[in-house]
Amino acid sequence: MLFLTAIMNALIIVDMTEDNVEEFVYGQCNKIIPVINYLSDKFRKNGDLVIFANDSFLKEDFLFKSKMKPHSLRFTKGSDVSHKLDLQNSDIILPKRRFSAFFKTDLDQTLRTFNVENVFVCGITSLFCVLATAYDSVCHDFYTTIVEDATTAHKDSIHSEMMNFLRRNPLQPLLEVKKSIEISI
Amino acid sequence: MLFLTAIMNALIIVDMTEDNVEEFVYGQCNKIIPVINYLSDKFRKNGDLVIFANDSFLKEDFLFKSKMKPHSLRFTKGSDVSHKLDLQNSDIILPKRRFSAFFKTDLDQTLRTFNVENVFVCGITSLFCVLATAYDSVCHDFYTTIVEDATTAHKDSIHSEMMNFLRRNPLQPLLEVKKSIEISI
Amino acid sequence: MLFLTAIMNALIIVDMTEDNVEEFVYGQCNKIIPVINYLSDKFRKNGDLVIFANDSFLKEDFLFKSKMKPHSLRFTKGSDVSHKLDLQNSDIILPKRRFSAFFKTDLDQTLRTFNVENVFVCGITSLFCVLATAYDSVCHDFYTTIVEDATTAHKDSIHSEMMNFLRRNPLQPLLEVKKSIEISI
Amino acid sequence: MLFLTAIMNALIIVDMTEDNVEEFVYGQCNKIIPVINYLSDKFRKNGDLVIFANDSFLKEDFLFKSKMKPHSLRFTKGSDVSHKLDLQNSDIILPKRRFSAFFKTDLDQTLRTFNVENVFVCGITSLFCVLATAYDSVCHDFYTTIVEDATTAHKDSIHSEMMNFLRRNPLQPLLEVKKSIEISI
Numbered sequence: 001m002l003f004l005t006a007i008m009n010a011l012i013i014v015d016m017t018e019d020n021v022e023e024f025v026y027g028q029c030n031k032i033i034p035v036i037n038y039l040s041d042k043f044r045k046n047g048d049l050v051i052f053a054n055d056s057f058l059k060e061d062f063l064f065k066s067k068m069k070p071h072s073l074r075f076t077k078g079s080d081v082s083h084k085l086d087l088q089n090s091d092i093i094l095p096k097r098r099f100s101a102f103f104k105t106d107l108d109q110t111l112r113t114f115n116v117e118n119v120f121v122c123g124i125t126s127l128f129c130v131l132a133t134a135y136d137s138v139c140h141d142f143y144t145t146i147v148e149d150a151t152t153a154h155k156d157s158i159h160s161e162m163m164n165f166l167r168r169n170p171l172q173p174l175l176e177v178k179k180s181i182e183i184s185i
Numbered sequence: 186m187l188f189l190t191a192i193m194n195a196l197i198i199v200d201m202t203e204d205n206v207e208e209f210v211y212g213q214c215n216k217i218i219p220v221i222n223y224l225s226d227k228f229r230k231n232g233d234l235v236i237f238a239n240d241s242f243l244k245e246d247f248l249f250k251s252k253m254k255p256h257s258l259r260f261t262k263g264s265d266v267s268h269k270l271d272l273q274n275s276d277i278i279l280p281k282r283r284f285s286a287f288f289k290t291d292l293d294q295t296l297r298t299f300n301v302e303n304v305f306v307c308g309i310t311s312l313f314c315v316l317a318t319a320y321d322s323v324c325h326d327f328y329t330t331i332v333e334d335a336t337t338a339h340k341d342s343i344h345s346e347m348m349n350f351l352r353r354n355p356l357q358p359l360l361e362v363k364k365s366i367e368i369s370i
Numbered sequence: 371m372l373f374l375t376a377i378m379n380a381l382i383i384v385d386m387t388e389d390n391v392e393e394f395v396y397g398q399c400n401k402i403i404p405v406i407n408y409l410s411d412k413f414r415k416n417g418d419l420v421i422f423a424n425d426s427f428l429k430e431d432f433l434f435k436s437k438m439k440p441h442s443l444r445f446t447k448g449s450d451v452s453h454k455l456d457l458q459n460s461d462i463i464l465p466k467r468r469f470s471a472f473f474k475t476d477l478d479q480t481l482r483t484f485n486v487e488n489v490f491v492c493g494i495t496s497l498f499c500v501l502a503t504a505y506d507s508v509c510h511d512f513y514t515t516i517v518e519d520a521t522t523a524h525k526d527s528i529h530s531e532m533m534n535f536l537r538r539n540p541l542q543p544l545l546e547v548k549k550s551i552e553i554s555i
Numbered sequence: 556m557l558f559l560t561a562i563m564n565a566l567i568i569v570d571m572t573e574d575n576v577e578e579f580v581y582g583q584c585n586k587i588i589p590v591i592n593y594l595s596d597k598f599r600k601n602g603d604l605v606i607f608a609n610d611s612f613l614k615e616d617f618l619f620k621s622k623m624k625p626h627s628l629r630f631t632k633g634s635d636v637s638h639k640l641d642l643q644n645s646d647i648i649l650p651k652r653r654f655s656a657f658f659k660t661d662l663d664q665t666l667r668t669f670n671v672e673n674v675f676v677c678g679i680t681s682l683f684c685v686l687a688t689a690y691d692s693v694c695h696d697f698y699t700t701i702v703e704d705a706t707t708a709h710k711d712s713i714h715s716e717m718m719n720f721l722r723r724n725p726l727q728p729l730l731e732v733k734k735s736i737e738i739s740i
Contacts (some may be wrong), residue, residue, distance in 0.1 A: 062326040062359065063356065063359065065359060066355060066356040066357060066358065066359045066360075067355050067356070067357055068355045068356060098324035099320055099324055100324070103321075127350055127351075128320075128354075131316075132317070132320050132324075135284055135285075135313075135317050136288075138248075139283035139284055139285070139288055139317075141247040158350055161350075165312055165343055165346075165347075166312075169313075170251060170252050171248065171251040171253060172251060172252055173251065174247065174248065174251045175251075
């Protein structure tokens with residue numbers, strides 16, 4: 001038996017919540033927001049998926065036994081998509097509990113349900129949640145690209161070093177780093 | 186109701202398989218092997234867990250659609266613990282299919298079954314599987330430490346930069362970078 | 371090192387959504403609704419967790435390639451907790467994608483975060499989602515009880531036979547069937 | 556873009572380990588063993604997957620706080636495939652820690668890697684591990700069939716009632732009960 005399927009793309013926008021954008025990486029986010037809005041528009045027009053994967057913590061969470069103060073709490077405005085991002089009704093909002101958008105969520109199943117083969121990851125931050133999401137994405141067998149100019153970190157140097165480290169990785173072309181302008185969908 | 190439990194530690198040694206140690210990061214591994222053997226001995230004597238989390242791929246795996254050639258294949262000698270490592274009968278060998286030792290495995294359940302609270306991660310490499318395992322470990326609510334001098338990468342500069350990035354992270358003391366000499370168990 | 375923790379209980383109310391209660395098992399639900407409301411009140415007063423685990427499907431889901439028509443769809447009123455159930459602000463609403471409330475969700479982590487040791491499962495149906503949730507609960511190492519008179523199926527005979535099969539299982543006391551009146555929390 | 560893939564089948568043989576077959580359901584297993592051997596031969600000749608999903612417990616496991624005594628322990632002969640079953644080199648042996656063969660394992664990824672669409676489940680027992688595996692299989696979006704005469708339980712009446720309950724379920728044709736003779740692969 002044989003079957004035919006159209007291949008789809010998904011854009012996963014990581015942790016661009018009200019609390020994160022305003023309180024944690026304010027200055028850094030300003031430059032990536034227009035790029036993310038440009039990309040999400042492009043994906044929607046192409047009939048592809050736009051997914052906002054948002055920190056959605058409980059205040060009792062283990063993570064807050066650290067220097068990090070409680071933020072982006074579930075069922076509060078702080079875990080909503082930032083008002084600076086262009087959010088449309090057709091987009092998927094995925095609350096997530098830890099770093100990776102795939103960690104204890106149904107994201108892998110959603111992507112397969114829509115025949116997604118190519119996943120593009122952006123948002124914050126290059127060292128933590130974007131990276132963890134991109135790694136899990138390729139581990140779940142999706143062709144995965146980190147969008148360099150739509151991703152940032154607390155410091156520019158950390159972001160640019162991480163992109164350098166990842167650009168020449170042995171998993172190419174399964175795991176890639178690209179600029180938004182290089183993305184052809 | 187109240188209960189009492191002794192807190193345990195676990196050492197997770199990532200991807201030190203025959204194939205990985207001999208073929209992929211040969212020179213880099215020489216300096217960490219004595220440190221790993223020192224640590225595993227220390228953990229065993231303290232009654233703590235020593236876990237070898239080993240790449241255990243199928244040759245049909247998605248990952249091999251990349252520049253990476255098939256290696257550390259399941260049910261072959263290549264996925265065994267390297268003969269240069271000190272392996273004891275009381276150790277746990279955990280075959281893993283992707284980057285993180287927690288990805289589609291029962292490691293989290295094993296750690297909880299033995300009342301492990303503190304997880305120490307080492308092996309290869311700083312940018313990929315050690316990092317993914319350390320991130321998943323803290324996301325599964327274990328106090329997590331990457332052992333700097335028992336971990337390496339294809340290049341020294343990548344390893345040392347990654348440790349620098351991670352050393353001053355906001356999740357301290359849940360996620361730490363330490364030298365082997367600093368570990369008090 | 372030693373630590374002290376208070377043990378908590380959780381009541382998981384499975385699939386009592388608007389669509390399910392009204393369309394699928396209408397008559398059967400009438401008798402369990404008062405029992406569930408009695409139990410949820412009791413758990414809240416005891417400081418324990420009340421969790422509504424609700425079918426939250428996408429219309430494209432694989433499950434709807436069956437005789438089952440799309441229902442309890444994500445982001446629609448049909449997947450809300452039925453208005454016949456007593457829902458309070460302190461309760462947790464957990465959208466679920468398949469049978470078990472633990473399947474691709476963070477429920478296990480939530481339960482551990484609140485030191486839950488004892489899980490009580492009720493709702494619909496005895497043969498499918500309540501059973502799958504109870505099985506996953508014990509597999510995640512929680513003491514698990516199905517509340518017989520707060521659970522039902524499409525047919526009374528299926529429900530009562532399932533309870534008979536499960537009552538004398540070899541996993542007692544980890545997996546139990548009890549009447550609401552027998553529950554001492 | 557379009558792609559073509561051949562659809563594959565998999566036979567999952569649940570918990571037919573030395574310990575389980577000899578100690579727990581001895582008499583009941585005698586009648587299903589020839590059927591399982593007939594089926595596994597048929598699947599292999601058709602180029603399909605044969606997977607033995609075997610209980611592989613730690614003696615410290617939570618499950619053994621019940622009436623169930625430790626058995627099928629990891630790294631012991633008791634968790635090997637029973638010598639009464641026809642095991643071939645091309646088969647996959649999957650150690651599992653709890654009821655479902657999908658619980659904290661990479662089985663879903665293995666099945667997708669081989670383009671499996673149709674999963675057939677058999678072994679022991681109808682009420683617990685076969686059922687949990689079949690439910691997880693359909694929840695992971697595989698067309699799933701329980702093979703009635705290759706599955707058994709501690710009591711014939713439990714097995715036959717369970718098959719009756721499941722035969723006319725609303726998830727048909729995604730979840731089916733069939734006799735071995737009815738399976739056309």
